[in-house]
Amino acid sequence: MARPSRARLDLCALRHNAGVARQLAPHSRLMAVVKANAYGHGAVTIAGALQSETDALAVACIEEALELRYAGISAPILLLEGCFEAHELLTAAQLDLWVTIENEHQLRWLEEASLPTPVTCWLKVDTGMNRMGVKPGSAPSYFQRLQATHNAGNEIVTYTHFASADDLQSKQTPQQLAIFDALPFTSLRSAANSAGLLAWPAAHYDWVRPGYMLYGDSPMTQDHPSVHSLQPVMTLTSAVISLRDVAVGEAVGYGGTWVAQRASRIATVAIGYGDGYPREAQNGTPVIVNGQRAALAGRVSMDMITVDITGLEGVELGAEVVLWGAGLPLAEIALCANTIGYELVTRMPARTPRIVVRD
């Protein structure tokens, strides 16, 4: 038997989630964010499955866009950080890549370039996150210069990004929306990431830009009805490879951080931080063994974890184990590992085989 750790990717769930995004924002065009190797899922696989369901794709940089173009993906692709060097504009023009303009360098490179066709530009405005974008006060002059240069396409989109849309109680999102709405010029607009799409209808505008929700997990910090219909795309699984009984007082794993409070049965599972399961996961983190919930017992090793299966029925060598995904939300595991689901999937290593399920 091959080593059993696997990340199963359900492309039906992916398309379903894109449909949920469409339904929630029926009047907006849909841009699917597939940066960072589609949040660790595999950019070519995910973009290939999504391009017929969406109006455009988005990645961080031109290298990520080229990977998709070389694989035959033909949908428009926005570069969310724009160009890092002037020469990238020529490639962008040739390959229908859309560029973000968020600073004076990027705008000047565009104005001074000699391009075979205009490039579609998205003007990024900083409405309060203070990470990317031009200040609202200088946005009108950027917009005018984009309208004036023949190197920018006719359809200029003005966009911004939310800092706290995952938190319904936060005042920051209404503040950002007010600043965005007050910009004194007319153009197509975009603001919503997944949380904006799911929970802030006023943020939908002309384009929505979900990433995380397409992979089927909730980005919200609180429960929200609109996340209930999402279906997980990645299910991380492995199997039991060793079983033992431990007596009261015996410790399990590196550092002996878990000590049996009762006579216990321990299952060792072939998955560890070398396979993308977080070392930060605490004792008690839920794990599904043979369809039943069990609890992580002891530190996560590179290639193995140990699970307390005391009292579970019928667990034998080879029993299937689910670490997250179908039946065990990624967000729940992320909480137990003091991180967010975004990070867990995005750092999934190449070592873990991706098994693509198409229907």
Ligand SMILES: *Cc1c(COP(=O)(O)O)cnc(C)c1O
């Ligand atoms: C990553 C990103 C998104 C998608 O965010 P999610 O929270 O994954 O939906 C949207 N817009 C920009 C500018 C981004 O960088």
